[in-house]
Amino acid sequence: MRALVFFEVSRVANIEGIGVGLRASYAAELLTTSRRVDWLEIVPENWMFYGGKRRKLLRELRERYVMAPHSVSLDIGGLSPLDPRFIDGLRALVKELDAPFFSDHVCWSATHGRPLHDLLPMPFTNEAVAHVGRRSREAMTRVGAPLVLENATFYAHLPARDDEGRMNEATFLRACVEAGGIELLLDVNNVYVNSKNHGFDARAFIDSMPMDKVRYLHLAGHTALDDVIIDTHIGPIVDDVWSLYRYTLKRAGRLVPTLIEWDQEIPPLDEVLDEVDRARAHAKEALS
Amino acid sequence: MKLEPLFETVGAYLEGRAGEAETQRALWNGAPWRDAHRLAIYARFCAAHRDTATGGVHRVLREVAGERWPALVEAYFVAHPMHSVELNENGAKLGEWLATRDDVPAWWAALADFEWWEWQTLVAPDADEADGPLRIASTVELRPYAWNFVRWLDADERSAAPDAANCLVIFWRNRALDARRDLVTAEELAVLKAVNEGAPFERGATFEDLHRAGILLTGPQ
Numbered sequence: 001m002r003a004l005v006f007f008e009v010s011r012v013a014n015i016e017g018i019g020v021g022l023r024a025s026y027a028a029e030l031l032t033t034s035r036r037v038d039w040l041e042i043v044p045e046n047w048m049f050y051g052g053k054r055r056k057l058l059r060e061l062r063e064r065y066v067m068a069p070h071s072v073s074l075d076i077g078g079l080s081p082l083d084p085r086f087i088d089g090l091r092a093l094v095k096e097l098d099a100p101f102f103s104d105h106v107c108w109s110a111t112h113g114r115p116l117h118d119l120l121p122m123p124f125t126n127e128a129v130a131h132v133g134r135r136s137r138e139a140m141t142r143v144g145a146p147l148v149l150e151n152a153t154f155y156a157h158l159p160a161r162d163d164e165g166r167m168n169e170a171t172f173l174r175a176c177v178e179a180g181g182i183e184l185l186l187d188v189n190n191v192y193v194n195s196k197n198h199g200f201d202a203r204a205f206i207d208s209m210p211m212d213k214v215r216y217l218h219l220a221g222h223t224a225l226d227d228v229i230i231d232t233h234i235g236p237i238v239d240d241v242w243s244l245y246r247y248t249l250k251r252a253g254r255l256v257p258t259l260i261e262w263d264q265e266i267p268p269l270d271e272v273l274d275e276v277d278r279a280r281a282h283a284k285e286a287l288s
Numbered sequence: 289m290k291l292e293p294l295f296e297t298v299g300a301y302l303e304g305r306a307g308e309a310e311t312q313r314a315l316w317n318g319a320p321w322r323d324a325h326r327l328a329i330y331a332r333f334c335a336a337h338r339d340t341a342t343g344g345v346h347r348v349l350r351e352v353a354g355e356r357w358p359a360l361v362e363a364y365f366v367a368h369p370m371h372s373v374e375l376n377e378n379g380a381k382l383g384e385w386l387a388t389r390d391d392v393p394a395w396w397a398a399l400a401d402f403e404w405w406e407w408q409t410l411v412a413p414d415a416d417e418a419d420g421p422l423r424i425a426s427t428v429e430l431r432p433y434a435w436n437f438v439r440w441l442d443a444d445e446r447s448a449a450p451d452a453a454n455c456l457v458i459f460w461r462n463r464a465l466d467a468r469r470d471l472v473t474a475e476e477l478a479v480l481k482a483v484n485e486g487a488p489f490e491r492g493a494t495f496e497d498l499h500r501a502g503i504l505l506t507g508p509q
Contacts (some may be wrong), residue, residue: 051413051414079291085373113371114371115378116302116371145424155330156319158294
């Protein structure tokens with residue numbers, strides 16, 4: 001029987017509505033903007049180890065916004081032991097932010113304990129599902145909060161044979177959610193990018209997701225090259241992704257908390273917040 | 289393919305320890321999946337992360353090294369593979385590593401050290417610096433250099449190389465939490481030494497300057 005993971009229930013912060021990823025270039029402006037931002041998502045690796053101005057800014061932002069940590073280095077699919085310094089830092093950050101959960105990606109990101117600093121694809125096999133499930137439960141126990149994992153973009157399938165239980169990405173994600181007792185961060189842009197790069201139906205993929213397990217959604221821009229779309233988080237969100245977002249919300253039947261990411265060639269804050277407003281309008285249309 | 293050999297094979301490729309052709313052979317054994325060639329995208333991403341890990345902090349050195357920079361970065365990470373989830377920390381040994389090479393100017397290693405301490409000063413952990421006795425701020429670092437980087441970096445038009453000159457540089461975070469560095473005068477050094485040793489000294493203009501700058505702390509801030 002799988003061990004159950006229990007958490008303190010004292011946390012009151014919860015994410016709702018439309019938020020934005022916290023980026024250093026506009027972080028200070030978020031303290032004074034009069035525009036509506038419902039919550040912030042922070043990349044812990046870019047904040048948790050620093051003192052000085054950045055730490056002070058984080059404390060000030062926390063007074064105004066609900067925040068949730070979204071890391072890129074948990075290495076939940078990797079084979080090295082979970083990094084104790086990182087796990088301890090996450091635990092402290094979750095407590096400091098009063099965060100309702102911590103999130104990362106269904107991927108591996110280190111070899112022999114050496115970070116590669118990228119989100120690397122898992123092979124879609126039974127072994128990988130069991131491994132992600134075990135590591136997820138361990139991470140939740142050690143951090144002391146629920147874990148939410150994101151469907152990552154992937155550009156190449158890693159080798160997987162039929163006798164290893166080869167499956168498609170959607171089946172793999174559902175199995176990981178079940179095996180780990182985790183929730184899902186459904187990145188709508190990633191679904192779109194993967195559907196184009198690998199030739200599957202994005203809406204059918206959304207249909208197959210366990211909507212009751214989706215804690216929140218990501219939206220972002222991407223970059224189309226000659227033969228592949230790269231998940232760059234550059235630029236405004238394209239119409240096809242807005243359409244898929246509306247479809248996702250209709251399927252969910254609720255305003256799933258949503259987060260706008262813009263990570264490279266970052267424009268002034270107001271331009272990022274225009275995307276937040278657009279998301280709010282699309283959500284209203286989808287659910288009206 | 290089992291996770292262990294799979295990640296070992298891909299990991300070696302992404303760290304730059306194995307080539308693309310041998311990796312493709314090991315993974316697909318002559319029958320690659322249709323998107324197998326896209327593994328190269330990850331190799332490019334990982335190389336870019338190595339560049340950022342060093343070039344983010346060592347911006348001037350990166351500019352000075354010019355076309356030699358990419359090869360130096362790759363060679364550095366062969367000697368000192370990534371070890372930290374905080375990207376910049378992975379460049380911590382760059383100065384030390386450059387100092388062992390005889391194919392780069394000696395001052396490049398010193399510049400790497402200088403830029404590293406500018407960064408360390410900016411992000412140093414916060415210490416409890418409220419009430420307390422007279423003391424040197426926790427972010428203060430004194431480092432000797434054989435080149436005058438302070439004058440060179442602050443010049444309106446930077447020359448090709450800094451002047452050779454033995455200097456003692458103080459790095460610190462000021463009261464507004466900005467990273468600062470400057471050359472240390474003999475008078476300033478005498479006050480810092482006295483404070484460090486708990487010896488008596490005259491609280492004159494030099495003391496006042498150091499206190500105002502946030503290098504010396506005393507009483508409530």
